[in-house]
Amino acid sequence: MSEEHDHHNAPPSEPAQRVKALEQLLVEKGLVNSQALDELIDTYERRIGPRNGARVIARAWTDPEYRKRLFENAAKAIEELGFPPGPQGEHMMVVENTPRTHNMVVCTLCSCYPWSVLGLPPVWYKSTAYRARAVSDPRGLLSEFGVDVGGKEIRVWDSSSEMRYLVMPERPAGSESLSEDELAELVTRDSMIGTGLPKSAARRARETNRAAK
Amino acid sequence: MSTKAAENLLAAAHAMAPGAVFSEPWEARAFAVAVALCEAGQFRWTEFQQSLIDEIAAAEKAGGATSGGADYYYHWLGALTRLLDAKTIVGRAELEARVATVGPPPPPQNPQKQDPHQ
Incomplete structure (x- = not known):
């Protein structure tokens, strides 16, 4: 497990940046769309x-x-x-x-x-x-x-x-x-x-x- | 953290019983990405769950107790990126390269933090 996590020497990025980067890539690949994510969040926060x-x-x-x-x-x-x-x-x-x-x-x-x-x-x-x-x-x-x-x-x-x-x-x-x-x-x-x-x-x-x- | 201290924190966390589901927007985002990908058939929920179990177990084995707040979603995000890498949906190197271009998050617009007790 240490091998897996030690790939990069840069300080670990903020989770907010990681999620943003991940979402960008997935949107570009056509696997998620940001509006659908908004709706999902709204559902679980409110409904x-x-x-x-x-x-x-x-x-x-x-x-x-x-x-x-x-x-x-x-x-x-x-x-x-x-x-x-x-x-x-x-x-x-x-x-x-x-x-x-x-x-x-x-x-x-x-x-x-x-x-x-x-x-x-x-x-x-x-x-x-x-x-x-x-x-x-x-x-x-x-x-x-x-x-x-x-x-x-x-x-x-x-x-x-x-x-x-x-x-x-x-x-x-x-x-x-x-x-x-x-x-x-x-x-x-x-x-x-x-x-x-x-x-x-x-x-x-x-x-x-x-x-x- | 001593066991007694953890117990006290647990009772306090329970008494507070916050209504808010997510404490930071990124937690909600990470949550929704996993659910959306599962619904789109990119992986089965049990696969994600196993990845999450592994993340939490590794952290706890290393001595870090999970409070269940932001640290939990940190494990969630770790579980998700590991699974996406294993399935070659988003490779680790690809993700790291993109993280570097995203840059640091902008400073908060509203410096007044909301009191979660209210």
């Missing part, structure tokens, strides 16, 4: 994000038939709601939290993440520290993140190019009267990674009141 996943979870909480389809073929059920699989492929599994089990997702080797439902991963998800500790000490890590799962068994799912995971959190108590859209507001990004819990119905009510004032 694809955890709100997609929240809609999937809220639908599954309220529609038993959808829930069944989601567990049978997650990628297909997710696409039903208008979220096609990204370039990472379509292998996806939903893992369900229960009163006895808490699920948590990591990618120990790089940063595999269910883009179509959660967008791109947050910085900490890609860090060496998270990737190591999610496996070696998940309970300690959750407690540092301020999450108490009591005596539940914790299952850690290691994502890969073969399979990515979406956690289905437990539907919060007291949320029985909420509509599907209101339920989706309870579902946080972290609750679908398993590093957090959904908001309570009471917290949502407080936030809604505050926003109305």
